Amino acid sequence: MSSTFIESGFTEEKLRPSVVTLNLPPLEKALIPICAELAITQAYFVALRSQGDARTPRLMLAIGPATTAVQRRLAAAVSEMLPEDMELDLIELSADAFSDSVRQSCKPFYRCD
Structure with missing residues (x-):
């Protein structure tokens, strides 16, 4: 699965981690109907990385507020779709x-308006 980073302009301090949109088209396409079914309001794939840090960025699926049951169902669906060597943290936006930096700097792959 290929991924693409899209740089955002969000960096308030030189050493502050930056949040960037992560594009994963096949996974996004597969998750859109699941997000709709679970009534998730917004979903972003993002990468968190620190300047000067050579390690792999932390990859996250950030979603709008959701119950614990919805988060578990989404996590189960995502885990079935991810390649074995890929880790993705599920976080709830608040x-x-x-x-706020995720919402301002990144483009959601799913939004229920």
Whole structure:
């Protein structure tokens, strides 16, 4: 599965981690109907990386508020689709600085308007 990073303009401090959109078209396409079924309001694939850090960025699926049961169902669906060597953290967006930076800097692959 190929992935593409799209740089965002969000970096307030030189050493602050940056959040970038991660494009995973096959996974996005497969997850859109699941997000709709589970009534997820928004979903982003993002990568969190620190400047000067040579390690692989932390990959995340960030979603709008959801119950624990919905998060578990989504996590189960995603785990069946991911390649064996790929790790992806599921996070719930809230009213905090990190969530705001994701919403401002990244493009959702799914949004229920």
